[in-house]
C-alpha cells in the first residue's frame with residue numbers, strides 16, 4: 001500500500017469513495033513526500049507568502065524530514081489543500097502542534113499558490129481542517145495567535161467559524177516594532193469549560 005493510501009486509511013478517509021473532506025472547490029488529503037518538490041520549496045522562499053509565518057527557506061530534504069517527524073511524534077499532521085477541478089496542490093493545512101493532554105492544537109494555513117488568494121479558498125480549507133481536527137483527531141479546541149496586520153488571515157479564520165478570543169499586546173516584533181497578536185479559536189462540542197463530557 002502506498003504512503004498516501006495508508007495515511008488516508010489511518011485517518012479513516014479515502015479519496016476514491018468521495019469521503020475525503022471537501023467542498024465544491026477544494027479537498028484535503030494527507031501531504032506526501034512527493035508533494036514536496038521545487039515548486040513547494042519556492043512557496044516558502046517567497047517573502048510575500050512567508051511574511052506572517054515562521055516556516056521559510058528550507059530545503060526539500062528538511063521539509064520531508066519535518067513531515068515525517070510530525071507523524072512519528074504525533075505532534076502535528078500536514079494536509080495538502082487541492083483544487084477539486086484539477087487536483088492541483090495549492091497549499092497546506094497543518095493540524096498542530098497538538099497538546100494531547102488538553103486536546104487543543106494550533107491549525108496553520110498556507111496557500112502557497114498566490115493566484116488562488118482572495119477567492120475564499122483559505123476559509124474553506126480552515127473550515128475543513130477544523131472539522132477534521134475535531135472529528136478525526138478528537139481535539140476539543142483549536143487556537144492561534146495571528147499578527148494584527150495579517151488582515152487576510154483573520155478574515156479567513158473568522159469566516160471559517162473561528163472566534164476572536166483576545167489580544168496579546170506587543171506580542172510580536174515586526175521590523176523591530178512591537179505588534180499585537182489577535183487570539184483566534186475554534187471550539188468543538190467539547191471545547192468550552194461548561195461542555196458536557
Ligand SMILES: CC(C)(COP(=O)(O)OP(=O)(O)OC[C@H]1O[C@@H](n2cnc3c(N)ncnc32)[C@H](O)[C@@H]1OP(=O)(O)O)[C@@H](O)C(=O)NCCC(=O)NCCS
Nearest residue numbers: 049052110111117118119120121122123151152153155156
Ligand atoms: C492568509 C491566507 C491564508 C489567506 O488566504 P485566502 O485564500 O486569500 O483567504 P480568503 O480568500 O479565504 O479570505 C481572505 C479575505 O481577506 C481579504 N484580505 C486579504 N489580504 C488583505 C489585506 N491585506 N487587507 C484586507 N483584507 C485582506 C481578502 O480580500 C478576503 O476577503 P474578501 O473575500 O472579503 O475579499 C493566504 O493569503 C496565505 O496563505 N498567506 C500566507 C501564509 C499566511 O500568512 N498564513 C496565515 C498564518 S496565520
